[in-house]
Amino acid sequence: xxxxxxxxxxxxxxxxxxxxxxxxxxxxxxxxxxxxxxxxxxxxxxxxxxxxxxxxxxxxxxxxxxxxxxxxxxxxxxxxxxxxxxxxxxxxxxxxxxxxxxxxxxxxxxxxxxxxxxxxxxxxxxxxxxxxxxxxxxxxxxxxxxxxxxxxxxxxxxxxxxxxxxxxxxxxxxxxxxxxxxxxxxxxxxxxxxxxxxxxxxxxxxxxxxxxxxxxxxxxxxxxxxxxxxxxxxxxxxxxxxxxxxxxxxxxxxxxxxxxxxxxxxxxxxxxxxxxxxxxxxxxxxxxxxxxxxxxxxxxxxxxxxxxxxxxxxxxxxxxxxxxxxxxxxxxxxxxxxxxxxxxxxxxxxxxxxxxxxxxxxxxxxxxxxxxxxxxxxxxxxxxxxxxxxxxxxxxxxxxxxxxxxxxxxxxxxxxxxxx
Amino acid sequence: xxxxxxxxxxxxxxxxxxxxxxxxxxxxxxxxxxxxxxxxxxxxxxxxxxxxxxxxxxxxxxxxxxxxxxxxxxxxxxxxxxxxxxxxxxxxxxxxxxxxxxxxxxxxxxxxxxxxxxxxxxxxxxxxxxxxxxxxxxxxxxxxxxxxxxxxxxxxxxxxxxxxxxxxxxxxxxxxxxxxxxxxxxxxxxxxxxxxxxxxxxxxxxxxxxxxxxxxxxxxxxxxxxxxxxxxxxxxxxxxxxxxxxxxxxxxxxxxxxxxxxxxxxxxxxxxxxxxxxxxxxxxxxxxxxxxxxxxxxxxxxxxxxxxxxxxxxxxxxxxxxxxxxxxxxxxxxxxxxxxxxxxxxxxxxxxxxxxxxxxxxxxxxxxxxxxxxxxxxxxxxxxxxxxxxxxxxxxxxxxxxxxxxxxxxxxxxxxxxxx
Numbered sequence: 001x002x003x004x005x006x007x008x009x010x011x012x013x014x015x016x017x018x019x020x021x022x023x024x025x026x027x028x029x030x031x032x033x034x035x036x037x038x039x040x041x042x043x044x045x046x047x048x049x050x051x052x053x054x055x056x057x058x059x060x061x062x063x064x065x066x067x068x069x070x071x072x073x074x075x076x077x078x079x080x081x082x083x084x085x086x087x088x089x090x091x092x093x094x095x096x097x098x099x100x101x102x103x104x105x106x107x108x109x110x111x112x113x114x115x116x117x118x119x120x121x122x123x124x125x126x127x128x129x130x131x132x133x134x135x136x137x138x139x140x141x142x143x144x145x146x147x148x149x150x151x152x153x154x155x156x157x158x159x160x161x162x163x164x165x166x167x168x169x170x171x172x173x174x175x176x177x178x179x180x181x182x183x184x185x186x187x188x189x190x191x192x193x194x195x196x197x198x199x200x201x202x203x204x205x206x207x208x209x210x211x212x213x214x215x216x217x218x219x220x221x222x223x224x225x226x227x228x229x230x231x232x233x234x235x236x237x238x239x240x241x242x243x244x245x246x247x248x249x250x251x252x253x254x255x256x257x258x259x260x261x262x263x264x265x266x267x268x269x270x271x272x273x274x275x276x277x278x279x280x281x282x283x284x285x286x287x288x289x290x291x292x293x294x295x296x297x298x299x300x301x302x303x304x305x306x307x308x309x310x311x312x313x314x315x316x317x318x319x320x321x322x323x324x325x326x327x328x329x330x331x332x333x334x335x336x337x338x339x340x341x342x343x344x345x346x347x348x349x350x351x352x353x354x355x356x357x358x359x360x361x362x363x364x365x366x367x368x369x370x371x372x373x374x375x376x377x378x379x380x381x382x383x384x385x386x387x388x389x390x391x392x393x394x395x396x397x398x399x400x401x402x403x404x405x406x407x408x409x410x411x412x413x414x415x416x417x418x419x420x
Numbered sequence: 421x422x423x424x425x426x427x428x429x430x431x432x433x434x435x436x437x438x439x440x441x442x443x444x445x446x447x448x449x450x451x452x453x454x455x456x457x458x459x460x461x462x463x464x465x466x467x468x469x470x471x472x473x474x475x476x477x478x479x480x481x482x483x484x485x486x487x488x489x490x491x492x493x494x495x496x497x498x499x500x501x502x503x504x505x506x507x508x509x510x511x512x513x514x515x516x517x518x519x520x521x522x523x524x525x526x527x528x529x530x531x532x533x534x535x536x537x538x539x540x541x542x543x544x545x546x547x548x549x550x551x552x553x554x555x556x557x558x559x560x561x562x563x564x565x566x567x568x569x570x571x572x573x574x575x576x577x578x579x580x581x582x583x584x585x586x587x588x589x590x591x592x593x594x595x596x597x598x599x600x601x602x603x604x605x606x607x608x609x610x611x612x613x614x615x616x617x618x619x620x621x622x623x624x625x626x627x628x629x630x631x632x633x634x635x636x637x638x639x640x641x642x643x644x645x646x647x648x649x650x651x652x653x654x655x656x657x658x659x660x661x662x663x664x665x666x667x668x669x670x671x672x673x674x675x676x677x678x679x680x681x682x683x684x685x686x687x688x689x690x691x692x693x694x695x696x697x698x699x700x701x702x703x704x705x706x707x708x709x710x711x712x713x714x715x716x717x718x719x720x721x722x723x724x725x726x727x728x729x730x731x732x733x734x735x736x737x738x739x740x741x742x743x744x745x746x747x748x749x750x751x752x753x754x755x756x757x758x759x760x761x762x763x764x765x766x767x768x769x770x771x772x773x774x775x776x777x778x779x780x781x782x783x784x785x786x787x788x789x790x791x792x793x794x795x796x797x798x799x800x801x802x803x804x805x806x807x808x809x810x811x812x813x814x815x816x817x818x819x820x821x822x823x824x825x826x827x828x829x830x831x832x833x834x835x836x837x838x839x840x
Contacts, residue, residue, distance in 0.1 A: 151643045156597070157590045163646075164584035170577045177576070177739050186744050209754040216741045216758055223571050223740065224647040226583075319597050320643065321636045324606050334629040338636055 004076060004107060007060050009035040012047060016058065021101050022111060026051025042067045042366070043074065043252070048114060055116070056101060061108035061252075074171055078252040079108035081169045085254035086110070088162075088229055093144040096137065097248050115247055118240035122369055125236060125273045126280060128289050135296045137246035138239065138266060139303025146259045147311040149229035151318045159318075163226055163256045172253045173223075176232070180356060181219035184363040185212050193363045194371075197381030201388055202363060214395045215359075218352045226256035234262040235269040235357075237369075260346050263304055264353030268391075270297050271411060272358060272370055275387045278415070279374030290415070294408045301404055305343060312339045348398050351407070355395030358387045386414045424496060424527060427480050429455040432467060436478065441521050442531060446471025462487045462786070463494065463672070468534060475536070476521060481528035481672075494591055498672045499528035501589045505674035506530070508582075508649055509561075512568040516561045517668050535667055538660035542789055545656060545693045546700060548709050555716045557666035558659065558686060559723025566679045567731040569649035571738045579738075583646055583676045592673045593643075596652065600776060601639035604783040605632050613783045614791075617801030621808055622783060634815045635779075638772045646676035654682040655689040655777075657789075680766050683724055684773030688811075690717050691831060692778060692790055695807045698835070699794030710835070714828045721824055725763060732759045768818050771827070775815030778807045806834045 007015065016022055017030035026033070029052055038046040038057075043066055047058040061079040065072040083103045090097050102111040124131060147153055149162075183191055185206055193202060205211060231238070232253030240247045274293040277286035312335070316323065321342075326335035361368045362384045371387075374380035390411060394401070401407060427435065436442055437450035446453070449472055458466040458477075463486055467478040481499040485492040503523045510517050522531035544551060567573055569582075603611055605626055613622060625631060651658070652673030660667045694713040697706035732755070736743065741762075746755035781788045782804045791807075794800035810831060814821070821827060 151640075156594070156643065160587045160590050160593075164587040167580045167584040167587070170580050173580075174576070182739075182742060182745060186749060188744075206749070209751060209757060212745050212751075212754055213741075213758045213761060216745065217761060220571075220740050220762075223576065224645055226646045227644040319602075320640050321633075322602060324608075325602060325632050325636065329606060329626070331629060331632075334632055337629060338633045341633060341637060342640075 004063065006062060007045060007047065007058065007107075007109070009037060009047070012049065012058060016049070016102075016109075016111070019102055019111075022049075022051075022056065025101060026054040026056055043078070049111075055114040057098070057112050057114050059110045059112065076108035078169065078172055079103075079110060080105055081166060081172070081254050082250070082252035083110055084165065085229065085231065085251035086112070088149065089141075089145055089231070089248065089251065092148040093141045096141045096246065097251075115240050115249075118242050118245065118247060120237055121239035121241045121246075122236040122269070122273070124241055125289075125293070126276070126370055126373060128277075128280065128286060130289065130292045131241050131246075132243060133246050134239070134241060135299035136303050138248075139300045140307050141246075141248055142234070142263045142266065142300075143304045143307035143311065145231070146228045146262065147308055147315070150227050150259065151320045153311070153315055153318045156319050162229065166229065166255045169253075169255045172232070173255055176253060177219060177223065179364050179366065180360045181215055181222065183365065184356075184359040185215055188364075190365040191363055192365070192367075194377055194381045194384060197377060198362075198384060198388075201385055205359065205363075205388065205392060208392065208396075210396045211392055214352060214398075215356050218349070218356055218395070221258045221349060221352075222261065223257075225258040227259050228256065229254060230257045230259075231262050232257070234266045235368075236266075236273065237269075258349060258353075260349035261353050263301070263346075264350040265357050267297055267300060267350065268354035268357035269361075269368070269370075270300070271354065271390060272361060272368055272387050274411065275383045275390070275415065276368070276370035276374065279371065279376070279379050279383045294411065297408065298404050308343065308346075309339060312342075351394045351398035351401055355391040355393070355398070358391030358394075362388055386417070390414055424483065426482060427465060427467065427478065427527075427529070429457060429467070432469065432478060436469070436522075436529075436531070439522055439531075442469075442471075442476065445521060446474040446476055463498070469531075475534040477518070477532050477534050479530045479532065496528035498589065498592055499523075499530060500525055501586060501592070501674050502670070502672035503530055504585065505649065505651065505671035506532075508569065509565055509651070509668065509671065513561045513564040516557065516666065517671075535660050535669075538662050538665065538667060540657055541659035541661045541666075542656040542689070542693075544661055545709075545713070546696070546790055546793060548697075548700065548706055550709065550712045551661050551666075552663060553666050554659070554661060555719035556723050558668075559720045560727050561666075561668055562654070562683045562686065562720075563724045563727035563731065565651070566648045566682065567728055567735070570647050570679065571740045573731070573735055573738045576739050582649065586649065586675045589673070589675045592652070593675055596673060597639060597643065599784050599786065600780045601635055601642065603785065604776075604779040605635055608784075610785040611783055612785070612787075614797055614801045614804060617798060618782075618804060618808075621805055625779065625783075625808065625812060628812065628816075630816045631812055634772060634818075635776055638769070638776055638815070641678045641769060641772075642681065643677075645678040647679050648676065649674060650677045650679075651682050652677070654686045655788075656686075656693065657689075678769060678773075680769030681773050683721070683766070684770040685777050687717055687720060687770065688774035688777035689781075689788070689790075690720070691774065691810060692781060692788055692807050694831065695803045695810070695835065696788070696790035696794065699791070699796070699799050699803045714831065717828065718824050728763065728766075729759060732762075771814045771818035771821055775811040775813070775818070778811030778814075782808055806837070809834055 012035045013030050013033040032052050034050045036048045045060040049056050049058050061076045063076055064070045065074050086097050086100050099113040151159055231251045232255055238250045240249055270293055274290055277289050321338045371380055371384050432455045433450050433453040452472050454470045456468045465480040469476050469478050481496045483496055484490045485494050506517050506520050519533040571579055651671045652675055658670045660669055690713055694710055697709050741758045791800055791804050
């Protein structure tokens with residue numbers, strides 16, 4: 001480990017106390033620094049460090065998965081990829097990721113801005129909070145980071161250098177490759193799900209040849225289609241919100257992959273939140289929340305598409321679909337036709353990734369609190385079943401689905417299925 | 421250049437004379453070594469070095485494009501990529517590439533087996549020679565190298581390391597990105613073509629919006645879809661043949677790209693050879709040669725597909741379409757369905773790359789001797805026009821073309837067009 005040492009509440013102030021940026025930010029009197037460990041990361045150590053004049057987050061990778069322990073080693077370098085991803089995201093979509101104050105590669109430590117009073121978006125949605133900004137902010141974030149990290153915009157030499165850098169993020173890609181695209185579709189060791197309630201549909205899905213082939217086709221896209229720098233894990237647990245701000249955190253899964261992954265994973269988590277609402281109606285109907293969530297999905301996609309199109313028209317400076325072939329020949333319509341082709345392929349793949357994400361969150365290792373916090377297992381399984389069915393529909397029929405109106409109508413029908 | 425020095429006939433023996441492998445191969449008496457420069461490379465210096473007991477090829481990259489001169493710099497490291505590509509090709513398809521005897525990275529020198537009495541396949545086809553082995557050998561070569569260099573077969577960690585290594589081959593990718601996918605479709609500086617005979621069709625193609633969009637879509641695939649280690653320049657000028665042997669040379673354009681590129685480029689050059697035959701009928705009809713070439717195309721694709729399918733069934737050890745999901749669940753049919761999906765996408769993209777390759781070889785910078793050696797410019801332009809039309813058809817209609825019988829029927833019709 002080359003001198004690596006895990007931080008703890010006691011050692012943290014002495015180890016970071018000499019850091020000038022930190023002292024300036026939270027106060028130079030280290031004796032007044034206090035440290036709280038935030039327990040909810042699966043992979044890493046996370047501390048809130050308070051000083052006299054401010055607070056910061058100290059995140060440190062461990063050489064293993066925190067939740068599981070040393071039996072599941074995971075290299076420290078994920079911190080290096082997270083740092084580089086945060087830097088690039090900050091450039092490509094300013095104001096949407098926490099500011100990085102300090103990075104120590106050897107100790108795998110990132111010190112960053114403490115977001116307050118932000119909460120994790122997933123928690124807010126479980127509580128039934130309607131966040132007014134998430135659709136617009138996240139639609140822009142995804143469009144800008146995906147477009148500006150691709151050969152549509154970047155100097156291709158820089159993109160290829162960056163591709164090589166992130167190609168080393170093998171272990172985190174491996175997690176996605178196995179846990180997302182394969183494990184849910186056979187009796188893999190790490191799987192767990194609401195049993196016996198889901199036994200029937202699980203057997204059905206695992207016997208579903210079309211679904212398995214599509215899931216692998218999407219895995220093929222995931223591993224081979226190195227279009228842009230992705231966040232790689234953009235679910236509602238990677239977003240922090242207030243009513244007026246949205247921030248995206250935790251990009252340690254960053255790598256060059258297919259554009260549609262981030263947006264597909266994000267929308268998938270909104271659809272899962274939708275289906276989970278029925279499980280959270282102890283204190284009243286969540287019907288408004290469901291309507292809100294469908295609106296969020298429409299607005300996120302519309303914002304994404306509009307911003308992607310705007311960037312296409314104004315920032316298409318890369319080697320792809322170059323202006324010399326279209327606008328410079330007076331052929332604006334040609335550039336618009338090409339945009340439609342690209343957006344159509346994004347749409348199709350987005351639906352596929354969204355579908356697969358639903359399955360792995362219900363059948364694989366890493367579940368969503370949206371469903372997990374539903375105590376009544378019969379009720380939980382009914383919510384999960386709807387999401388599983390939607391996932392199957394999206395993954396298998398993605399080339400035949402017209403638009404979001406169609407998807408959401410299907411979603412509403414599924415939701416009403418067990419009410420009738 | 422860090423001590424780099426170009427070889428010449430005089431300095432070569434003294435500079436390589438101490439090399440043990442070489443001395444063993446061609447004889448230790450350096451005073452008996454003779455050197456001939458082979459003048460037909462576009463990019464590099466190539467020498468035949470003869471000794472008392474044997475001969476070798478000495479290939480050295482120059483820090484610029486040999487054909488153009490120092491005004492077009494091109495990094496020496498292309499030699500490094502060629503060396504690595506040769507090594508991997510030799511592993512993945514033994515016996516199909518020249519044996520590498522010595523590599524000097526700093527001097528960008530590869531010493532390799534001298535192939536004799538092999539000739540360049542393109543030359544043989546221009547002369548009207550029917551080579552009995554090329555279809556079978558090249559079909560196998562492409563299937564094996566593409567399959568075994570991908571996540572269908574390799575350990576994905578090794579593939580990602582290798583992807584990072586070859587991602588640095590930026591300058592040679594840049595040549596393809598510009599000269600193949602873009603230049604032919606606008607008035608680019610490096611273009612040249614048979615004028616004024618082709619003026620009409622060139623204007624037509626450059627105004628063809630569907631074609632330009634498809635060409636860019638294929639460029640998008642080229643830059644983003646890092647599926648496997650490609651040869652990257654697999655035309656008939658990169659193949660050496662006798663009646664009993666086939667060897668593939670010159671993989672300095674190697675990089676991780678879309679599987680369909682190599683096979684598409686290769687078949688494209690067979691179709692161009694077909695259309696060029698009319699220009700070489702001074703000493704008699706080439707009708708038999710045309711029939712032979714259509715047979716080669718069918719056999720190459722059939723061999724490719726059969727071998728790819730065989731490897732799918734027997735060597736699918738990578739992370740994609742894994743056996744745990746199909747065969748291990750008794751679902752052989754699922755694996756076959758997935759194979760069809762992958763082959764269909766390969767077919768479609770192959771047609772696209774084949775189409776684009778035809779355009780760039782007639783309208784771009786680097787032309788084919790097949791057409792260039794036709795002295796009668798009107799006749800040459802008639803041959804080229806047919807290839808340009810086929811290229812357009814394949815690129816734009818690739819999703820709607822059923823099989824090789826259909827393509828070749830279209831080819832024959834085009835060929836007969838100006839005879840009627």
